[in-house]
Amino acid sequence: MRRLISTAVGTVLVLMLATQSAAAAFGTTVPISAELATSIATSLFPQTVPLSENRLYVSNPVVLYANPGTATSSNPAPPRLRLQLNVQSLRRQVDNTLKASAPGQAEVSGELGFDAITRQILLINPSIDRLELGPGDPDRQAFRQELDRQWEKQVTNPMRIDLPPHPYLIPFRQGIKDIRLDDQQGIVVEVLFE
DSSP states (O other), X not given: OHHHHXXXXXXXHHHXXXXXXXXXXXXXXEEEOHHXXXXXXXXXXXXXXXXXXXXXXXXXXXXXOOOTTOOOSSOOOOOOEEEEEEEEEEEEOTTSOEEEOOOEEEEEEEEEEEETTTTEEEEEEEEEEEEEOOTTOTTHHHHHHHHHHHHHHHOOSSEEEEOOOOTTTGGGGGGEEEEEEETTTEEEEEEEEO
16 A cells, blocks of 8 residues: 555656646747848858869858748748859869859748758758859859759758857757748747746
């Protein structure tokens, strides 16, 4: 009988402790403005992307949100996060040096997601929506074809991006449960504080 009572009391204590720790946790959502998202993205740039013979220098990201309410009942497509970038082609010369073109612009986009297990941001169905190389860039079409070939070889779907080491994210980085793109609010981060 004593054993039964101690087991019952122990079970009740464990349940009370579990309830207390569950009650100590709370969740919230954190909206991220386009300006803040741009600041966070900037922490990952500049980058030089190797192609087969040439390189693409990518810098100065700007996060663009679609106009609110762009999804309609006739077009229920999920919203896409757009990233505008400055780009320069770096072309290999006869003497094996790289020559930079004048700056141009590119825009990439994708649906936003989050992998809570790997703690990575996902860009689902990523695409290069626009590429305008700088004026005077020789053979733009060949460079675009090379870029498209390498995109197919190197870019996964979804594209996985480690959480940036940005100071804004540090206080709640470990509690992030989801990141999504809301049609009305922009990027929304779901956080659970324990």
